Amino acid sequence: MSHTAELLDDYRNNLLGVFGDPALVLVSGQGCHVTDADGTRYLDLLAGIAVNALGYAHPAWVEAVAEQAGTLAHISNLFTSPQSIALAHRMLAVTGAPEGSHVFFANSGSEANEAAFKLARRHGRAHPDAQGRPRERVLALEHAFHGRTMGSLALTAKEAYRAPFEPLPGGVTHLPATVGALETELDDTVSAVVVEPVQGEAGVRGLPEGFLARARELTRECGALLVVDEVQSGMGRTGAWLASTAQLPAGEFPDAVTFAKGLGGGFPIGAMLTAGPEVSGLLGTGQHGTTFGGNPLAAAAGLATVTTIENENLLANARTVGEHLAARLRTAPGVVEVRQHGLLLGMDLAQQDPDDAVAQRLVAAARSAGFIINATGPATVRLAPPLVITTAEVDTFADALPGLLSRVRRA
Numbered sequence: 451m452s453h454t455a456e457l458l459d460d461y462r463n464n465l466l467g468v469f470g471d472p473a474l475v476l477v478s479g480q481g482c483h484v485t486d487a488d489g490t491r492y493l494d495l496l497a498g499i500a501v502n503a504l505g506y507a508h509p510a511w512v513e514a515v516a517e518q519a520g521t522l523a524h525i526s527n528l529f530t531s532p533q534s535i536a537l538a539h540r541m542l543a544v545t546g547a548p549e550g551s552h553v554f555f556a557n558s559g560s561e562a563n564e565a566a567f568k569l570a571r572r573h574g575r576a577h578p579d580a581q582g583r584p585r586e587r588v589l590a591l592e593h594a595f596h597g598r599t600m601g602s603l604a605l606t607a608k609e610a611y612r613a614p615f616e617p618l619p620g621g622v623t624h625l626p627a628t629v630g631a632l633e634t635e636l637d638d639t640v641s642a643v644v645v646e647p648v649q650g651e652a653g654v655r656g657l658p659e660g661f662l663a664r665a666r667e668l669t670r671e672c673g674a675l676l677v678v679d680e681v682q683s684g685m686g687r688t689g690a691w692l693a694s695t696a697q698l699p700a701g702e703f704p705d706a707v708t709f710a711k712g713l714g715g716g717f718p719i720g721a722m723l724t725a726g727p728e729v730s731g732l733l734g735t736g737q738h739g740t741t742f743g744g745n746p747l748a749a750a751a752g753l754a755t756v757t758t759i760e761n762e763n764l765l766a767n768a769r770t771v772g773e774h775l776a777a778r779l780r781t782a783p784g785v786v787e788v789r790q791h792g793l794l795l796g797m798d799l800a801q802q803d804p805d806d807a808v809a810q811r812l813v814a815a816a817r818s819a820g821f822i823i824n825a826t827g828p829a830t831v832r833l834a835p836p837l838v839i840t841t842a843e844v845d846t847f848a849d850a851l852p853g854l855l856s857r858v859r860r861a
């Protein structure tokens with residue numbers, strides 16, 4: 451029995467396998483590679499699902515975390531630390547948030563979106579409809595993924611995730627991502643419109659051209675908040691600090707932005723940015739918080755991540771390596787479409803029939819060949835490698851892809 455098989459036996463006896471049986475037991479990582487319990491090495495083109503922006507064991511990140519662990523790891527939420535203050539400051543600066551904006555720290559994307567949902571409820575009370583009733587509706591998009599806690603699940607569209615846990619917090623309507631649908635549904639009963647600028651879990655799908663800019667105009671006109679979920683797309687993943695900025699006219703900003711994943715470079719941390727003094731004032735003292743959110747250790751990891759992204763020019767790297775990889779993937783026979791936003795890529799594969807789960811087979815074949823990728827649907831694969839990945843490294847996957855695709859064709 452391999453070491454992996456033994457560990458998986460133990461796993462099954464001790465852990466709730468909520469995501470099914472893990473495909474690998476990983477023991478170490480260096481740069482863009484990870485090694486499993488049997489000593490097999492893989493090029494990680496998924497980066498902990500868009501998390502490990504700096505790859506594994508980046509010296510700047512390791513040093514910052516080790517130093518903080520040896521100085522001050524956790525304090526209660528009654529106190530704060532220079533690290534969380536500095537991280538908030540840097541996030542406001544790099545995202546270009548308007549004057550009077552603030553940051554709230556949580557531990558995950560779902561928690562950041564819970565905060566945004568509560569913000570929407572508070573806004574709905576502060577700005578009632580024409581009849582004086584609190585605005586209780588929230589508009590989200592079809593195919594949206596915002597997390598799996600009860601509030602974030604209410605924002606998530608996928609019925610298979612939602613149905614077992616009804617009733618969810620109410621008032622959420624999911625719309626197609628069209629301006630027409632938004633114009634029809636948006637009125638003074640709506641407290642917030644919540645969107646991902648790139649829908650990662652839905653297969654890396656950007657919003658239609660002009661949608662976010664129009665959503666900004668319409669939400670402002672009807673007094674609703676525009677909340678942008680940048681948990682997957684933010685902090686450099688798409689080659690910019692925010693994927694939403696380029697979709698908005700200059701000088702425009704969402705009312706709230708949520709973050710997690712890449713923010714801590716592998717350390718669990720989430721955040722909600724509230725734009726401007728009015729939105730920042732909506733959550734009053736004692737109305738929200740967590741024990742761990744933004745503790746000094748997590749904040750030090752976040753600071754090291756942001757600083758290294760800047761020092762190593764990783765936004766530009768995400769753009770150039772992402773474009774190069776997309777161009778190479780598009781030439782592989784059996785690849786139908788590649789959607790590329792920096793180093794967040796969705797690749798649709800030709801199916802032999804409508805039930806053909808070709809993406810799952812490709813994920814397994816790629817793993818056997820030493821590459822980690824994942825499937826977001828039966829025919830769609832997602833790539834979200836570390837932002838430090840090189841052209842030479844992504845080329846090893848692009849070189850292997852035609853052979854892998856022909857191997858996964860059903861006889």
Ligand code: PLP
Nearest residue numbers: 558559560595596597681682710
């Ligand atoms: N929002 C988006 C856009 C996501 O992609 C995810 C996770 O995939 C989440 C929220 C939930 O984040 P977490 O898994 O950290 O709770």
